[in-house]
Amino acid sequence: MIFILIAGLTKIDTSNFQPFAPFGVHGVLRASAMLFFAYVGFDGVSTLGEEIKNPGRDIPIGLIGSMLITITLYCLLSATLCLMQPYSQLDSDAPFTIAFEAVGMSWAKYIVAFGALKGMTTVVLANIIGQARYFTHIARTHMAPPFLAVINEKTKTPVNATVIMTIANCLVAFFTSLDILANLLSIATLFIFSQVSIALLVRRYYVSGETSSSDRNKLIGFLVLIIFSSIGLAIVWVVSESYIGYTVMAVLWFVSTLGLKLSLKQARKPKVWGIPWMPWLPAASILINIFIMSSIDGSSYIRFLVWTAILLIYYLLVGLHASYDAAVENTKARNVAAEMANVEAGVAPVTAPNAEEASRT
Structure with a gap:
């Protein structure tokens, strides 16, 4: 990114900023909605609460800091790209590569391509870290298969969830x-x-x-x-x-x-x-x-509703019941452990509440 900014700013033309918003406010908002996914990932910091020494302090700092850095870099890169080429000549698939080639810096496109490849790898790994921990928390309630909640003894990380999410992300990205x-x-x-x-x-x-x-x-x-x-x-x-x-x-x-x-x-x-x-x-x-x-666009909402319906059906038919049964079993186990502790301490056992009633609370 630093290379793109420094090299790109040496080839800027301020006249390329005219017109500033060729598609008006509608175009800006459409682009904002489509490119919002580029900011996804900064909230992954919040999924690492169990691995942070002081989450009450560090998570807000991480969230705000990562968001400010991301916004600053994206704005600088966008401004540099728009100043290098007129908006009508920008390539939607490889914008910086084509822009450097257009301004006579063909050699720079190889550096940009290498940086983009490394950047995509980093983003994929960062997203997998967050998604794996989401599934780990879900699996702990038995709404997802319990093996996804298994934590590796050496690394203290959810290896099963990480592997499954990596494979799933690769398949979705390859076919969509x-x-x-x-x-x-x-x-x-x-x-x-x-x-x-x-x-x-x-x-x-x-x-x-x-x-x-x-x-x-x-x-x-x-x-x-x-x-x-x-x-x-x-x-x-x-x-x-x-x-x-x-x-x-x-x-x-x-x-x-x-x-x-x-x-x-x-x-x-x-x-x-x-x-x-x-x-x-x-x-x-x-x-x-x-x-x-x-x-x-409307077709995206149809896809979203279809996926939501599928997940809702799974939740109602499988996840909800599995989570409830797991809560009942955990309550029974806690009650038994409490009674055993009372017996060992010589304290009169207290009648444990009904497991199902306790789980509802």
Whole structure:
């Protein structure tokens, strides 16, 4: 990347920046939605919590730091590429390779190709690390085959999950078009980020057994309005671009977020580090994610719904029951261990709760 920046900036032409946005705001948002998958991976830091000495401090630093570095590098590389060649001459498959060849630096394309190959290898390995740990946590609840949760005694890493995910990634990448993968991954990522933002609001403003029913209903109502106004704003953008529609939905989103801020107190505050500017930042995240999702084509949503349906069927027919049975067995094992410890300590045994009831709690 450093070579591309230094060598590329020696061949720039500022006139290539005209027109600055040839496809308008619509083009920018479509590109943002399609290329969102390029930022996927920075959140992989959060999957390494078990392997970090001080996760409460290091994970936020890693997430924010990696995101800032990624944004800075991508912006610099994009600006360099656009200054090297007019946008109409950019190659979608090998942009920097063709750009260096066009400015008379044909020898540089070999360095760029080698760097791209190494970069792709690094990205694949980084993504496999995160995905393997996702599956390890899922397998621990028996929603996935338990052998995926096996940890190697020497390396202390999930070897089985890593091998399976490596093979799966290679097969998918080999047989699937990059455009399809990019759009599908962008939808899934934006959808998950929206869910995380909703979950964050629920966690901050609701505590089971402590939050009153009236406050709970207020929270649900404001969340529904925030989501509805975000979807409405995206629909207006795609369908009509009506300024009245923009105004109504934007005001509804603002009033809903303000109402949540003023009418409810935070029921839980983080002890170490937490998201600031509550509830504005999570609400803005929901709005932006849904707005960007509206720029992705309909066929990608069909693929996303098909995969979601398949996974939902698996969860309802297999994963849910296996997870429940595993929870019951774990509860029984804990109760037996507690009784044995009481017997060894000479303490009168306490009647253990019903295993199924305990698992529900």
